Amino acid sequence: MEELKNIQLFLLDMDGTIYIDNKLIDGAQEFFETLINQKKNYVFLTNNSSKGVEQYLKKLKNLNIKANNENMFTSAQATAIFLKEKKDKASLYVVGTESLKKELALQGFIIEEDVNKHIDYLVVGYDTELNYEKLRKACYLLNRGIEYVATNPDLVCPTGDNEFIPDCGSICNMLKTATNREPIYIGKPRKEMVEIVSNMKKIPLENIAVVGDRLYTDIACGINAGVKSICVLTGETKKEDIFETEFKPSYVFNSIKDLYNIIK
Ligand SMILES: [Mg+2]
Numbered sequence: 001m002e003e004l005k006n007i008q009l010f011l012l013d014m015d016g017t018i019y020i021d022n023k024l025i026d027g028a029q030e031f032f033e034t035l036i037n038q039k040k041n042y043v044f045l046t047n048n049s050s051k052g053v054e055q056y057l058k059k060l061k062n063l064n065i066k067a068n069n070e071n072m073f074t075s076a077q078a079t080a081i082f083l084k085e086k087k088d089k090a091s092l093y094v095v096g097t098e099s100l101k102k103e104l105a106l107q108g109f110i111i112e113e114d115v116n117k118h119i120d121y122l123v124v125g126y127d128t129e130l131n132y133e134k135l136r137k138a139c140y141l142l143n144r145g146i147e148y149v150a151t152n153p154d155l156v157c158p159t160g161d162n163e164f165i166p167d168c169g170s171i172c173n174m175l176k177t178a179t180n181r182e183p184i185y186i187g188k189p190r191k192e193m194v195e196i197v198s199n200m201k202k203i204p205l206e207n208i209a210v211v212g213d214r215l216y217t218d219i220a221c222g223i224n225a226g227v228k229s230i231c232v233l234t235g236e237t238k239k240e241d242i243f244e245t246e247f248k249p250s251y252v253f254n255s256i257k258d259l260y261n262i263i264k
Contacts, residue, residue, distance in 0.1 A: 004251070004262050007228065009041040009203040011073075011194060013212030014056070015048065016235020018256060021160040024063045025234050027257025032065055034264050042071060043197050045210070047152035047187040047217055049076040049125035049168065052099040073197050075151040075187030076100055079123065080107040081196065082186050083149065087120055093141055095134045095171065096125030096151070115140050124175070124183060125151040126168040135175070142179040152187030154217055158235055188212075189220030194227055211259065213237055215247040223247060232256055 012018060018028040035042050044056065044067065051059075053072045060067040083090055084107065091110040094101050101111050104123070112119050115137045122141045127134070142148060150172050156164035172183055187193065198205055209228035212218020213235025222229030231237055231249035234256070242252055253259050 001251075001262055004209065004228070004230075004259070006207060007040070007209045007263075008207040009043065009197070009201055009209075010035065011043050011045045011197060011208060011210045011222075011227075013188075013210075013214065013218045013235075014044050014046050016158050016213035017211060017218075017232055018044075018065070019063060020158065020234070022059075022063075023160075024065075025256055027255055027260045029064060030264070031256050031260040034260060036066065038263075041201055041203065043201070044072050045188065045193055045197070045212075045221075046072075047075045047126075047154050047168075048157065049074065049079070049100050049151035049187070050097045050128045052076070052103050055099065073193070075193075076103050076125065078190075078193055078196065079125075079149060079151045079186045080104055080109070082184075082192075083109065083121060083123075090120035091118060092121050092123050093119045093137060093146075094123045094125070095130065095138050096123065096127045097129050100125045100127075100151070119146060122146050122148045122183075123151070124148070124168060124172055126154070126157065127171060130171065135178075138175055139178050142175060142181040148181055148183040150183035150185050152217070153185040153189075154187075154214070156236075164236075188217040189224050191221065191224040191226075193221055194225035198225075209250075211256070215241060215245045215249070219245075219247045219249045222250070230259060232259070 153169045154167040155169040157167040210222035211230045219229045228250045230251045
């Protein structure tokens with residue numbers, strides 16, 4: 001536990017880790033105040049590609065959590081970095097929210113709606129504005145062998161009252177059933193999600209911990225990147241899941257409040 005005091009950069013999941021819906025989890029406020037007082041760094045690492053950075057910052061502000069652009073790294077941003085390395089200014093067909101399209105357009109990509117025009121990549125995100133027309137166009141492209149990238153592998157997204165709704169991974173599974181094609185998944189658990197932030201902040205991996213509520217994304221990401229992983233039981237993962245999973249976290253806490261009590 002003592003080694004957690006040496007962590008200089010916490011990479012935190014949001015849904016189920018620091019808040020559920022619009023309600024902050026008990027202890028989160030104190031946790032961030034402590035990090036600020038101790039001059040430690042935190043970045044929110046989210047797989048949710050349905051919202052843009054600005055929307056997250058607004059939400060955090062409403063919840064009284066201090067954050068700016070420097071404190072955010074989303075799967076949409078990671079997807080843009082990944083695609084840029086493959087081809088600058090590529091043209092994309094996006095099964096995603098208007099906010100995701102806007103974010104990719106800002107990064108210099110051409111967002112194409114007409115699937116008969118030249119398209120380099122199909123990008124699928126957590127599309128809370130999904131409709132049949134988008135699915136039809138995606139299938140059209142997949143059946144023609146287009147390169148296929150998805151922002152995140154999450155199957156479900158938690159909402160309040162213990163409800164779970166389809167996330168990007170479920171949309172991709174539907175497309176897989178229809179076309180037998182699978183995407184390259186960006187976002188957690190890819191180790192690049194940690195490595196990119198480690199480089200940006202110039203903080204070595206040994207001083208970084210990933211904190212999250214989901215084993216196959218958050219904890220797996222920490223394991224893949226070779227950093228400490230902390231599982232909180234305020235979201236998807238239940239205590240009994242820890243014994244069965246192949247993704248064993250370095251630490252398990254009931255909530256972020258317990259983590260706060262260790263580092264304070
Ligand atoms: Mg979560």
